[in-house]
Every structure is written in C-alpha cells, then in structure tokens.
Amino acid sequence: MFDHRFVQIIAGSLGETLYMVGVSCALAVVFGLPIGVVLVTTERKGILENPGVNQVFGVVVNIGRSIPFVILMVAIMPFTRLLTGTSIGTTAAIVPLTVAAIPFVARMVETSLREVDQGVIEAAQAMGASPWEIISKVLIPEAMPSLISGVTITAINLIGYSTMAGAIGGGGLGDLAVRYGYQRFRGDVMFATVVILVLLVQGVQMFGGTLARRVEKRRS
Amino acid sequence: MHLKEGCVIGLVKLESISKTFTTESSKVVALEDVSLRVAPGEIFGIIGLSGAGKSTLVRCINMLEVPDKGRVYVDGLEITGLGSKELREARKKIGMIFQNFNLLSSRTVLENIVFPLEIAGLEKEKRLEKGRNLLQLVGLEDKEKAYPSQLSGGQKQRVGIARALANDPKVLLCDEPTSSLDPQTTRSILKLLDTINKEFGLTIILITHEMDSIRQICDKVAVIADGRVAECGKVVDIFTSPKHKATKALIRGTGHIDTPDWAVEILEASSQAPDRKLVRLSFVGESTGRPVVSSIIRDFGVDINILTAQIDHIRSAPFGVMLVELSGDDDSVEKSLDFLERIGVSVEVIDDVSDFLAKVNGR
Numbered sequence: 001m002f003d004h005r006f007v008q009i010i011a012g013s014l015g016e017t018l019y020m021v022g023v024s025c026a027l028a029v030v031f032g033l034p035i036g037v038v039l040v041t042t043e044r045k046g047i048l049e050n051p052g053v054n055q056v057f058g059v060v061v062n063i064g065r066s067i068p069f070v071i072l073m074v075a076i077m078p079f080t081r082l083l084t085g086t087s088i089g090t091t092a093a094i095v096p097l098t099v100a101a102i103p104f105v106a107r108m109v110e111t112s113l114r115e116v117d118q119g120v121i122e123a124a125q126a127m128g129a130s131p132w133e134i135i136s137k138v139l140i141p142e143a144m145p146s147l148i149s150g151v152t153i154t155a156i157n158l159i160g161y162s163t164m165a166g167a168i169g170g171g172g173l174g175d176l177a178v179r180y181g182y183q184r185f186r187g188d189v190m191f192a193t194v195v196i197l198v199l200l201v202q203g204v205q206m207f208g209g210t211l212a213r214r215v216e217k218r219r220s
Numbered sequence: 221m222h223l224k225e226g227c228v229i230g231l232v233k234l235e236s237i238s239k240t241f242t243t244e245s246s247k248v249v250a251l252e253d254v255s256l257r258v259a260p261g262e263i264f265g266i267i268g269l270s271g272a273g274k275s276t277l278v279r280c281i282n283m284l285e286v287p288d289k290g291r292v293y294v295d296g297l298e299i300t301g302l303g304s305k306e307l308r309e310a311r312k313k314i315g316m317i318f319q320n321f322n323l324l325s326s327r328t329v330l331e332n333i334v335f336p337l338e339i340a341g342l343e344k345e346k347r348l349e350k351g352r353n354l355l356q357l358v359g360l361e362d363k364e365k366a367y368p369s370q371l372s373g374g375q376k377q378r379v380g381i382a383r384a385l386a387n388d389p390k391v392l393l394c395d396e397p398t399s400s401l402d403p404q405t406t407r408s409i410l411k412l413l414d415t416i417n418k419e420f421g422l423t424i425i426l427i428t429h430e431m432d433s434i435r436q437i438c439d440k441v442a443v444i445a446d447g448r449v450a451e452c453g454k455v456v457d458i459f460t461s462p463k464h465k466a467t468k469a470l471i472r473g474t475g476h477i478d479t480p481d482w483a484v485e486i487l488e489a490s491s492q493a494p495d496r497k498l499v500r501l502s503f504v505g506e507s508t509g510r511p512v513v514s515s516i517i518r519d520f521g522v523d524i525n526i527l528t529a530q531i532d533h534i535r536s537a538p539f540g541v542m543l544v545e546l547s548g549d550d551d552s553v554e555k556s557l558d559f560l561e562r563i564g565v566s567v568e569v570i571d572d573v574s575d576f577l578a579k580v581n582g583r
Contacts (some may be wrong), residue, residue, distance in 0.1 A: 123322035126282055127336040127387070128311035137338070141326040219325050219367045 003074030009176065016090045017172035017200070020165065022157045023117065028101035028158075029151060034035040035061065035102065036109025037135055037161045047121065047131045057106075064103030069161050072100055077093060093170030097161055101154055145216040152208025158200050163197070173197055231423050232258040232391055237280055237290035239273075251287070258440075263424045263481075263535075265438035265455070267470055270429060273447040278393050278427045282314045283307055295390050312340055315384030319396040321376040323368040329379050330355065330364045354382035358412065372404035381412060386558040387537050391423040391431050392416075393575045396434060402561040406430075410437050428577045435459065435534050455534050460541070461500035483527040484580050485491075487545060487573055496547040496573035499557070502566040503540040510553045512565060513544075520556040522548030545573060 005172025035057060041047050042054040073096040077087040077109070080095040116139055124138045140147070163174025173193050237252040239417060250273040257263040268274040279285035281292055283299055292299040299310055323332050334351040341496075342350075344402055355361050358378040368376055377397055394413065398406035414437045417424050426438060434441050442452040445466035462468045487498070500564060508531065513524055525545040532539050544554055560567050570576065 099497055117320075117322070119318060119320050119322040120324060122284055123316070123318060124335075126284060126314070126316040126393075127339055127383075128308040129339045130308060133339055137335070138324065142324060144326060153293075219369055 006192075009180075010173075010189075010196065012043065013173045013176040013193075014196060014200075015169065017162055017174075020090055020093050020097060020162045020170065020172055021063055021155060024097035024101060024162075025151070025155045025158050025196050027094070027098040028105045028154060031098070032102045032105025033144065035106035036113060037139070039106060039110040039165040040113040040154075041131065041135065042138070047125070061103040061106050064099070065107070069096070069100050069164055071217065072096055073165060082118075088169040093162065093165035093172075097158055097165060100161060101158055104157065105150070105154050108154065113139050114147035115146060116142045117137075145212045148208060148215060152205060152212070155204050155208070159197065159201055159204070163193055201214040231260040231295055232256075232264075232281060232425065233291075234277075234280070234294040236518070237277065237287045237292065239280065239285060239287045243381045243425055247514050249447050251280070252469050254290070254447070254449055254567070256442055256452065257448065257569050258423060258425060260423050261417070261421045262439040263413070263426060263437050265426045265428065265434040265441040266444060267431060267441060268433055269446035269466070269470070272444045272466075274427050274429075274444045275395055277444065278395050278425060281391075281393055282311050282316060300561055309359045312336065313390050315387070315389035315392040317377065317380040317392070317397045319385050319392050319399045321368070321373075321380045323376055323379055323383075325368055328365050328367055329360060329371070332368065332379055333382045333386060333492075336383060340387055350386065351382075356384055357385070357416075364408075369509070373401050374408060377401065377409050378403075378412065381416070385416070385422075389422070391425060394424060394426045396427070406433065407436070413437060422506045429470075435532065435539075437535060439535065443470065456504050456537070456539065456540065459534060459539065460504065461568065483543060484577070485515075486525075486527055486579060495547055495550060497553060497568040499546050499575050500570055501542045501544060501560065502568075502569040503538075503542070504534070504564070504566070505537045505539075506553075508538040508540050509564065510562060512563065516556040518560060520548070520552045520559070522546055522552045522556050 014167070038057050039054065039061070042050040042057070044051065044054075046054075073093075076096055076099060080092050081087045084092045085097055086092050120142060121134060121138060124134050162170070162172050163177070166172040166174025166176070167178050169175070173196060177190055177193040180186045181193060221285070234254060234256045237251050237254045238249075241248045241250055254273075256264075256266075266274045266277060276285050280287045281294065281299070281304075283292070287300065290300070294310065294314060295354065297310060299307070304309060310514060324335065327335065330348070330351050333354050335345040337347040337350060338444075352361075352364070355364060358381055360375060360378055363371065363375065363503060368379065371379065378395070381392075392413075394460075397413075398409050401409060410433055413424055413426070416422055417437075438455050440453065441455050441458050443450045443458070443464060443466055445464065450464040450466045451461060451462070458467060459471060462471050487496075501512075513526070516522060516526055523546070527543045529542040530540065546556070548556075557567050557569070571579070
C-alpha cells in the first residue's frame, strides 16, 4: 500500500508527535503539579490556608483553561519565539502545548489530592509533620494512582492538541494528515495517520491504566 | 518516666477552654469553660453522648482544633502559646490514635509505624529497629510488610497505637479508638492500652461514648454534656453515686441499678411492716468479697430483701451494686447502716418504702 518513502515520512511524523507530546506532558506535570498542590493546600481549612493566594491561582488557572488552543497558540507566539528562537516547528510547538496543559494538570492534581482522606492528613499533623512533609510524604503518595490516571488523560489530550499544532507548522502526525491527506488528496495517508493516532491513544491509555492499577493493587 | 516537679498538678492541664464553631447559618458552642487536670500515669476517660464536645476537647490538647479561649498545658509547656514550629516539636511528644485509624494506605505496616520517626529525623537503621520492637509490642510481627487494607479493624488500630508510641510520647490521646470495632476487639484494644499504661506509665486520655470502656480501664473520668464538664472524679465514685443526669443516662445498664418497675411490685406485695427502707448498697474492692448481708442479718437482727443486684469490674477492682429492702426497728437499721459504711460499702438510703411507694403511685 505504501512505498518505502511514505513509511519513512510517517515514522518521522510519529517521532515528532511523540517528542512534542512527551516533552510538553513532562513539562506540564513539572509546572502543573505545584500549582495543583497550591490550589489544594491554600483552600479553606487547607494545611496552608490562604484565601487570597487560592483565588489568584484559581482565576489564573481558569483563564488558562478557557482560551481555545488555536487562539492560545497564536497569542503566545512572541513568548514562544523568546524561549525557542522560532515560532514554527516541532520544538516551538512544545511551548503552547505545555502552556495549555499546565492549568489542565493543575486541576487534575487538585481533584486527586482533594480525595486524600482528611483524617490521614490530620494524623500527620498530630505527629508534628510540616506542611512540606505532609505534601511530599502524605498527599502525593496517597493520591498516586489517581495522579497517574490524571497524567494519562493529559497525555491523551496533548496528542489531540499536537495535531492542531501540526496544522500551523508544528510537524507531527497532524501536519502529515493536513499536507498529504487533505491538501494532496492522499486518502491512504489520511487513513494511516488516523489509525496510528487511534493506536497511540489506545496504547497510552493502556499503559497509564495498568500503571495506576499496579500502584493501587500493591496496596490491597 | 521522668517527671518535672510541676507535673504533680497535672501532666495535661486545660484551663477554661471555650470553642464555638461558626457556620454561615448558625453558631454551635462546642465547649464552654472546660477545665481539667490529668495526673501523670493515669488513664483519664472523657465520656459524653455524641455531639457533647468531647472530641473537640481532645483535639484542643494537640491544637488540631484551636480553642477560642483558654490555655492548654502539656508537661508544663503551654501548647496554646506556641508558634507553628514549636507546636510541631511539641506534637511529637503527644501521641494520638483515631476512630478511623488514619493509616497511610500507600505504606506498609512497618512504614506506617516509623513515619513519625521519619518526621523526627531519626536515621533509617534506628527507625526500623524501633518500628520492629513496636510491632512486637502490639503483637503484629508477622504483618510487617502488609498494607493497611489487608488488615482487620483491630489490627489497624494496633498499628495506630504502635505509630502513636513511636516517638515515646508523654501522653497518648485516644479519640474514640474503639467506636468502629466489635465488642471483642474493643476489649483487646482496651487491654493493650491498659498494658501500655501499666508497663510504661504512659498517661492516656481516652475519649469514648461507651461507659463500658471507661469502666474497664480508666482511673478517672470526666463526663461532658453540652460542652461543659458535668461531673469529674474517680471512676468508682462516678459509678457508685452519679449525680448529673447525663452521667446517669450514660451509666444506665453498666453497673448502676435504677429502681425497676418490677421492684416496685415486689415492694407492694411484701409484708406491711412499717419501718422499711429502700437502700442502694455499692461495694467496691475488698468489701465485695465479704458476706455482709448475712452478717448484718445475724448481728443486728434486721431483715434484708434483695430486690436486684449486679456485680462487675471497674478497671481491675470488683464492683457491685445491690438494691435492698431493709426492715427492722430504727436502732438496728441505723446500726447496720453504720456498720456497712465502716467496712467500705457505700450506702444510699433512697427513701422509706412507704414514702417511696406513695411517690411512685402518685406520679
């Protein structure tokens, strides 16, 4: 069905997608996790209760989440250029992908951490644990299965977003689908791209699910 | 246990603690002007019906709940006056166990037990050694690598106790530790607390709504009702002569005898001799073992009709209550009551039987 050249192109695009999604997902966790922790710990009755900080973070996260990705991508181009030296290409696409995913991860983390039993947090407080110790030794380890599920969902969303980034020169499978499948009427390429995306999403979901279950299972 | 001089007045001291919870729609007074003193080495029970404020009270001791007014002292240190860092240090010497155990599901039994030591900054080798000793103390050596979800409720509470003891606390706070356990497990947990108290002289404050738990292991008890201390004293005294209605309600059925309806029928049916008294006799410790009834019948020539009787244990002392009808001439009755009090039986003359019956029938 495909000649050698197409296999190479598709493989290359897949690599670009994995690169974009992998790096932006990792960065989003690095920045989103602390924000989620701040959202939970500064809320009312939290271990670092601070309504002002909580509101500011809440509003910023909501703004981040309400801007459509396509708009965000264009809007932060100067920022992207500042960081990567260019506003087009695979590496440049990582910037808007990360920026879009951070508030998403923050909310995920917030929800996961809030599920941790209040009594366990209290027990740690009663032992004389500091807020930092409670966060690192209680909140995050206790919420781990739920956090892994959250990261899985984030990665899958990023695969979707990355195809949009592709449409404006970010490379990857989305870019391939647009250039060959749409602009050159290559239905077979379009089909192959979609199949690969489906498999990719399926694979990430399975991997994340298994990992979360394994962590959960170890405890029961 | 090393004690400072000031401790004699109370290892844990609460002075006029007040706490009000304010919600958007209402104000709930949880505690009002509560003062208590817990002596070193004793097991001090705090009992009350749910919502009486007893849980809030114990949580004020380690400042999980910050009182609006009043002071808390533990081992001479004013807990209520500490900054957050000093409070964390002070909390390391105040152990606590909970109704819902509150174990970390992500950690094994041993890892849970050494958690406080980790926070205290003890090195790993020493942590594990101490943790294993504690596991042995609570009888769970074989569960070292198990996760909390693999344990029964009683086992979880044993882990909770081991964890609370890890930092060699001066006092152990127990917030309804047996309320979600079955009666048999409850007994074994109370027994463990009793052993720890006797072996290490550890001061224990036990919150509960079950008078039975108080009876089994406590030396002293405070009854909390509507956010106040209704009654406070030695468990024996509270059991033998409860004064507040909340205490009476809690005691009913555990070692204390009311005048049941059928006792009234017996009284009405029995002989119509004029000088009959309804008397409650409470026996504690030694006097329970003596044949007092037969000796007063023989020595003072009075008649005793036992209406109801019950024998039980308070901590390890036997304890009995008997409701009797005592008849004979005034002098003999007087003498026999004197005799009973002299040998350590607490005597409460409820009424003359005729007056008592008149009251009962009149209501």
